[in-house]
Amino acid sequence: MQPVPAFRILLIDDHRLFNDGVKSLLNDQPDLMVCGQVFQASEVLSAIQRTNPDLILLDINLQGSNGIDLGKTILGHYPDLRVLILTMYSQPKLLDETRKAGLHGYLLKDATTHELLQVIREILGGNTYFDTNVADLSSTADNTFSDRFAQRLNLTFRELEIVSLIKEGLNNEQIAERIHLSIETVKTHRKNIYFKLDISKATDLVRFAIEHGL
Amino acid sequence: MQPVPAFRILLIDDHRLFNDGVKSLLNDQPDLMVCGQVFQASEVLSAIQRTNPDLILLDINLQGSNGIDLGKTILGHYPDLRVLILTMYSQPKLLDETRKAGLHGYLLKDATTHELLQVIREILGGNTYFDTNVADLSSTADNTFSDRFAQRLNLTFRELEIVSLIKEGLNNEQIAERIHLSIETVKTHRKNIYFKLDISKATDLVRFAIEHGL
DNA sequence: GTTCCCATACCGCTTTCGGGGTATTTTTCA
DNA sequence: TGAAAAATACCCCGAAAGCGGTATGGGAAC
Numbered sequence A, B: 001m002q003p004v005p006a007f008r009i010l011l012i013d014d015h016r017l018f019n020d021g022v023k024s025l026l027n028d029q030p031d032l033m034v035c036g037q038v039f040q041a042s043e044v045l046s047a048i049q050r051t052n053p054d055l056i057l058l059d060i061n062l063q064g065s066n067g068i069d070l071g072k073t074i075l076g077h078y079p080d081l082r083v084l085i086l087t088m089y090s091q092p093k094l095l096d097e098t099r100k101a102g103l104h105g106y107l108l109k110d111a112t113t114h115e116l117l118q119v120i121r122e123i124l125g126g127n128t129y130f131d132t133n134v135a136d137l138s139s140t141a142d143n144t145f146s147d148r149f150a151q152r153l154n155l156t157f158r159e160l161e162i163v164s165l166i167k168e169g170l171n172n173e174q175i176a177e178r179i180h181l182s183i184e185t186v187k188t189h190r191k192n193i194y195f196k197l198d199i200s201k202a203t204d205l206v207r208f209a210i211e212h213g214l
Numbered sequence C: 001g002t003t004c005c006c007a008t009a010c011c012g013c014t015t016t017c018g019g020g021g022t023a024t025t026t027t028t029c030a
Numbered sequence D: 001t002g003a004a005a006a007a008t009a010c011c012c013c014g015a016a017a018g019c020g021g022t023a024t025g026g027g028a029a030c
Helices: A016-027 A041-051 A067-077 A092-100 A113-124 A145-153 A157-167 A172-178 A183-197 A202-211 B016-027 B041-051 B067-077 B092-100 B113-124 B146-153 B157-167 B172-179 B183-197 B202-211
Strands: A007-012 A032-038 A055-058 A082-087 A105-108 B007-012 B032-038 B055-058 B082-087 B105-108
Touching: A007 A016, A007 A041, A007 A113, A016 A032, A016 A113, A016 B016, A016 B113, A032 A041, A041 A067, A055 A067, A055 A113, A067 A082, A067 A092, A082 A113, A092 A105, A105 A113, A113 B016, A157 A172, A157 A183, A157 A202, A157 B202, A172 A183, A183 A202, A202 B157, A202 B202, B007 B016, B007 B041, B016 B032, B016 B113, B032 B041, B041 B067, B055 B067, B055 B113, B067 B082, B067 B092, B082 B113, B092 B105, B105 B113, B157 B172, B157 B183, B157 B202, B172 B183, B183 B202
Parallel strands: A007 A032, A007 A055, A055 A082, A082 A105, B007 B032, B007 B055, B055 B082, B082 B105
Antiparallel strands: none
């Protein structure tokens, strides 16, 4: 019936409806088939053994564990498997962890179906894909984000340092202590940062910093 | 072609993949059809007018706004519409809010497809359905991401609303205007939020909100 | 039917932030 | 070797946030 065997995909997501929905979407594709669905982290390894998948779609938010660690575990046992993280979390930190864990992709759940299919085929073809919508960094991120943003937004290194500390929740006094400056200097830097980013308060800065992975 | 016209269903969920998945599931049913998909709260009313649905499947966690309020608004404009909340949040309080808002159902996203179809038909038949699996999660604090729920569960609905507005960058005055409260009340809520989350300032809150997808 | 929680609202007081400046010393680099 | 940019530092002042209270009405819960 199937002239070329389809790629086998295992879905791991404790949201059954999402799981079912993706299954339905994927099974519409002639070259892809869902070989199994898992709703709990504990069942993953046995399901892999049973269903022999080529690719695993893995949610981060699993009951009892987190998807990135689970992905790492899976690769430890089955190094040839491809693993794509599929998540609602648009967090550069998580994307970074995913990359560092050696997983093959990170896609947001608000991607379109078309994007999902593209990414799946990309990964099955041996490439990786890390959603650029998570942060403004290209898929070939070899240099630090800071450098890129420093240039783009004309933030100096000192300013970036202070952005980072503000993001961490330090106030002017704490920042001054931490990097051995006068509070007044910190305030000056802060003012300059606000001016350059065209914002007016710390909450804006935190949002900006997190959204841009600073 | 269709001897009996199918019920028309409008999907509102900013997770496109979930949206597409459910669409695919529903369109497999002869008596149901997805008449439209909406990814943003702002587009809902015009989409209803355009697509003339019988039932709306509504996520709670829409960017910026919240599904329950949106559902209430929808019923205000279209009282004959049926609205089913479809959410990942297993919170009795939210279920309760849904019921009080006069919406017709509350189903968890980890329901099975079969359950979803059953519930949809139940609601289209004039009944309501409120998921009995909605558990008090206060006891299950085990995995990495449970803090997202655990901590969030301590926040009341009003508090969550204010968290969201603070995250958006509004100050007390603006929040007070937006949701028609006294500034003093907003300050009180803010204090309570800080206490519950064990933080002390707005930047901490923004970080918390973003990291936890609020 | 009383107790607890939530949402509402106010007061006073202190600290921090944000916006307006100015100014000196390094560093960079053309 | 100069000019520009970066880093440092200070002043004033008003606005906002944060912290300590107290209080009341309405539901929900038990």
